[in-house]
Amino acid sequence: MANTMTNAPGEAAGTEAKARKNIVARMFPWLVLLMLAALVVAPIFSLVAGSFSLSRLPNEFALDNLGFDNFYAVWIEQRIDRVIWNTTIYVIGATVFGVTTAGVLAWLVERSDMPGKTWIYAGVPLGIAVPGILHAIAWVLLLSPRSGFVNRAWMDVTGSNAPLFDIYTMGGLIFAEGLRLVPVAFLMLVPLMRSMDPAMEEAAAASGASPSRVVRRITLALLMPGVLAISIFQAITAMENFEVPGVLGMPVNLHVFSTRVYNLIDNIGSIPAFGQANAAAIFYLVIALIISFFYLRLVRSSERYSTITGKGFTPRKVPLGRWRKPALALALLFLFMTIVLPFLVLLYVSLLNYLRPPSLEAFKSFTLQNYENVFAQPRVARTLFNTIYVTLLTATTVTVVSFLISYIIVRTRFAGRYVLDMLSFLPHAIPGIVLGLALFWLFMQIDEWTGLRTFGSIYALVLGFTILFLSYAVRAMSVAMIQVHPDLEDAAKLSGAAPWRIALRVFGPLLMPTLVGIWIYVAMLSVRFISLPLILSQGGNNEVLGVMIWSLWDNGNISSVGAIGIMLMSFMFALALGLRAFGFGSQRGSAL
Amino acid sequence: MIRIEDLHVRFDSDKGTVHAVKGVNLDVAAGEFYTLLGPSGCGKTTTLRCLAGLERPTGGRITSGNTVVHDSDRGVSVPTYKRDIGMVFQSYAIWPHLTVFENVAFPLREVRPKIAEEEISNRVSKALELVQLGGYESRPAPFLSGGQQQRLALARAIVREASVVLFDEPLSNLDAKLRAETRLELRNLVKRLGMTALYVTHDQTEALTMADRVAIMREGQIVQEASPTEIYNRPNSRFVASFIGQCNFADGKVRDKMNGSGVGQLETEWGALQFSGDSDADVGTSVIAAVRPENVRLVATGADGTAEGEVVETVFLGECIECRVRVGDADLVARVHPRDAVDVGQRTGVEIRPEDVALLSS
Ligand SMILES: Nc1ncnc2c1ncn2[C@@H]1O[C@H](COP(=O)(O)OP(=O)(O)O)[C@@H](O)[C@H]1O
Ligand SMILES: [Mg+2]
Numbered sequence: 001m002a003n004t005m006t007n008a009p010g011e012a013a014g015t016e017a018k019a020r021k022n023i024v025a026r027m028f029p030w031l032v033l034l035m036l037a038a039l040v041v042a043p044i045f046s047l048v049a050g051s052f053s054l055s056r057l058p059n060e061f062a063l064d065n066l067g068f069d070n071f072y073a074v075w076i077e078q079r080i081d082r083v084i085w086n087t088t089i090y091v092i093g094a095t096v097f098g099v100t101t102a103g104v105l106a107w108l109v110e111r112s113d114m115p116g117k118t119w120i121y122a123g124v125p126l127g128i129a130v131p132g133i134l135h136a137i138a139w140v141l142l143l144s145p146r147s148g149f150v151n152r153a154w155m156d157v158t159g160s161n162a163p164l165f166d167i168y169t170m171g172g173l174i175f176a177e178g179l180r181l182v183p184v185a186f187l188m189l190v191p192l193m194r195s196m197d198p199a200m201e202e203a204a205a206a207s208g209a210s211p212s213r214v215v216r217r218i219t220l221a222l223l224m225p226g227v228l229a230i231s232i233f234q235a236i237t238a239m240e241n242f243e244v245p246g247v248l249g250m251p252v253n254l255h256v257f258s259t260r261v262y263n264l265i266d267n268i269g270s271i272p273a274f275g276q277a278n279a280a281a282i283f284y285l286v287i288a289l290i291i292s293f294f295y296l297r298l299v300r301s302s303e304r305y306s307t308i309t310g311k312g313f314t315p316r317k318v319p320l321g322r323w324r325k326p327a328l329a330l331a332l333l334f335l336f337m338t339i340v341l342p343f344l345v346l347l348y349v350s351l352l353n354y355l356r357p358p359s360l361e362a363f364k365s366f367t368l369q370n371y372e373n374v375f376a377q378p379r380v381a382r383t384l385f386n387t388i389y390v391t392l393l394t395a396t397t398v399t400v401v402s403f404l405i406s407y408i409i410v411r412t413r414f415a416g417r418y419v420l421d422m423l424s425f426l427p428h429a430i431p432g433i434v435l436g437l438a439l440f441w442l443f444m445q446i447d448e449w450t451g452l453r454t455f456g457s458i459y460a461l462v463l464g465f466t467i468l469f470l471s472y473a474v475r476a477m478s479v480a481m482i483q484v485h486p487d488l489e490d491a492a493k494l495s496g497a498a499p500w501r502i503a504l505r506v507f508g509p510l511l512m513p514t515l516v517g518i519w520i521y522v523a524m525l526s527v528r529f530i531s532l533p534l535i536l537s538q539g540g541n542n543e544v545l546g547v548m549i550w551s552l553w554d555n556g557n558i559s560s561v562g563a564i565g566i567m568l569m570s571f572m573f574a575l576a577l578g579l580r581a582f583g584f585g586s587q588r589g590s591a592l
Numbered sequence: 593m594i595r596i597e598d599l600h601v602r603f604d605s606d607k608g609t610v611h612a613v614k615g616v617n618l619d620v621a622a623g624e625f626y627t628l629l630g631p632s633g634c635g636k637t638t639t640l641r642c643l644a645g646l647e648r649p650t651g652g653r654i655t656s657g658n659t660v661v662h663d664s665d666r667g668v669s670v671p672t673y674k675r676d677i678g679m680v681f682q683s684y685a686i687w688p689h690l691t692v693f694e695n696v697a698f699p700l701r702e703v704r705p706k707i708a709e710e711e712i713s714n715r716v717s718k719a720l721e722l723v724q725l726g727g728y729e730s731r732p733a734p735f736l737s738g739g740q741q742q743r744l745a746l747a748r749a750i751v752r753e754a755s756v757v758l759f760d761e762p763l764s765n766l767d768a769k770l771r772a773e774t775r776l777e778l779r780n781l782v783k784r785l786g787m788t789a790l791y792v793t794h795d796q797t798e799a800l801t802m803a804d805r806v807a808i809m810r811e812g813q814i815v816q817e818a819s820p821t822e823i824y825n826r827p828n829s830r831f832v833a834s835f836i837g838q839c840n841f842a843d844g845k846v847r848d849k850m851n852g853s854g855v856g857q858l859e860t861e862w863g864a865l866q867f868s869g870d871s872d873a874d875v876g877t878s879v880i881a882a883v884r885p886e887n888v889r890l891v892a893t894g895a896d897g898t899a900e901g902e903v904v905e906t907v908f909l910g911e912c913i914e915c916r917v918r919v920g921d922a923d924l925v926a927r928v929h930p931r932d933a934v935d936v937g938q939r940t941g942v943e944i945r946p947e948d949v950a951l952l953s954s
Contacts, residue, residue, distance in 0.1 A: 197685060199681045199682075200685050200687060202644075202679075202681070203679065203681055203687075203745075203748070204698065205645075205671075205673050206646070206675075206749075206758075207752070208699055208702035208703065209673055209702045210671075213702065214673075218687060222687070222688070224689075
């Protein structure tokens, strides 16, 4: 009121400019919503449309050549039911193994008096830095039935002609993928355990419950909803994963969803069946969506549990007694297996002139030849440049876009903010290989109509990655933004700061650790993710490191894989340490 | 009923050793409401948790009823779940995954041999009635307000009818008004059930209004133990006097020992002062005279034998007015009825009755 009264007639022009500004301010959230809707809906639409297309190639899509044949073929001829079955075993196995391992580690560092905890706290999350493809390759080098170093050593020592453990099996898949799930599960479980008020257990003891009854009736019951939510989250991750089943399952025709979809369009000796791939991808997507839906429901209902915590408690550590040292040994063994071992194995093969098991002669023959060879190839330099370019661009785009979306969701009364929230979660349910396929169709159509060359361009990758990683970033950003008290913003408003100045001067600095954390994490994801670029890469134009490693491995060029892998891993470790420097992993773990 | 002898607790952490409890002794009679009062960090909770068996003492002996539940020398330690106690936690520790009914039924379900379902249901209903939560049985526990959760925690602590019930600042998370209402209710309930209560708080009003006996703790030790009135009127140290309520202190010397009528003479910073009571301080000893503000009366000047001073500040508190009076070299705060208001700068006489002067050793 006071403002309008002091408005002199001469200020009319200023008011008009203000009104125009107002319209822009009001339109802006709608623009963001539309953009996000386009990003999410357009690929899915083209995926669905493509699944009905009976043409041989995506760019031959025609409205008069549609039908259900693809679904029929996928179900009956390709026996997708078997893939569903395999996927189920693989996902459940890996999740149970991964979450249990993470649970034991989290319990040891949070609730027991195990020594050397700081090492475990710091070490476990570092596993995120080992790209899945290198992790899987390292296990092949160790445990492939005939030539794996471990199996060879076993056969030499025992004289047996059966390997100790064959990694090219469902058991191997579960083992390798389960290990990969541990770091993130650990980061989610630690805050869960930390937020449990030990008085809950003490009250049960004071009520006459024996220790084992306390564990059963209180501890496990209280942790259950959170653990279930984390397990489902991990199950989604395992189901989406392509690298591990791609390296360990595909060569022996042990298919899960992600590899089957890929296999349908890229299989030596058979014609790519694009329509069928889409149909399979739709089964895949629907299952992923259903699981994600349950995940959301669970998270909502488990929030009810997490509201109650005591204040200022220092949980009593459970004394392990004579199990202290063995517990630490177990935890260190895990670190060794997931971080040190893959690195050492790749380092070893990268220094050999030809592949052979470790021996004194092998060590003596170490050479840097492979590294020189790698750098001598122009392809490598270009791929390196592409990777860096894609990574920088993706990380920045995702950070900026997620900031905008979170700001609208958390801080405005924009009518469509719930839709925005939903839409930003949706990509989480889309497996990388499915999005890759969907974008493949979309870009093909766009190129067909416009004559552009979007498919095979580097921006196709940036766009795909942005969609894939957005939901994670929005969630982490929202959590951080909710923690910035609205009063801080209001105080800035009262000091006369314009909205964009508030964003810049209040939110920017306060959220800086989160912004940097998200940036680095997305950068890491972009480097290690290969399913999407595998489909969208077309020649050298947009080949990235992950794809190159994949094709080198496919061609049996193990030394180069080792040399490039070591460089890639070193780079990832540097990023991971950067992430830790911002205290990101342990603080925001629950928002992952 | 409860006896703690020479209790010691040390915590070893990476930041060094904390000697949280240093030789606490206490003896609580059956049916007594006993309160441990002290500033935060003085070791109250630790003492209580030792009694519950949630913390392991480094030394000492604890007896509950006729059983020794802890004896460091003989290596006896009865685990918590075998002790005959109920406990109310500061954070309430209401289990969020259970309903109100199941929360209260929990202790009964742990009893062996098992109690019949019907009896459980009766006893739970009775306990819930007692804390006025009847009708809330099927409610999920997280859907209760703070005050209701507090009462639920209480119901859970009493339902087993253990002989001892322990409270760790159970009212500290309630707002002031609710806290005041709950104090007497809680005391009456415990009395009605005939339970022995050990109550830990840092709130002096709680201690004074609820307890039969109060022990003041400081830095891991009990410094005074007495009934609420005695603690208030006859504190034995400056710490106790100022921790409970407000108090004026003045350095002084005994000039005359108590005569036949039980009154002695002091020379203090406020001038001459008479005291009575059971002090046996010798002539010439240095003491501290302690006087509560409400025991200082402002009277007309010139009366015989009263000190005189100048009012330097007045603060209106609603039900009373606090006046700071400069007497001699020292200030004295008096609390007077608003009707007897005085003005700043005014000269006034100051009267203190001998029985209102407490002598503390300096
Ligand atoms: N588990 C623990 N480890 C280390 N120090 C502790 C622990 N529990 C309590 N303390 C220390 O012991 C002292 C007494 O604590 P406490 O009994 O909780 O005090 P109060 O209940 O009187 O506020 C404090 O200095 C506190 O920091
Ligand atoms: Mg305490």
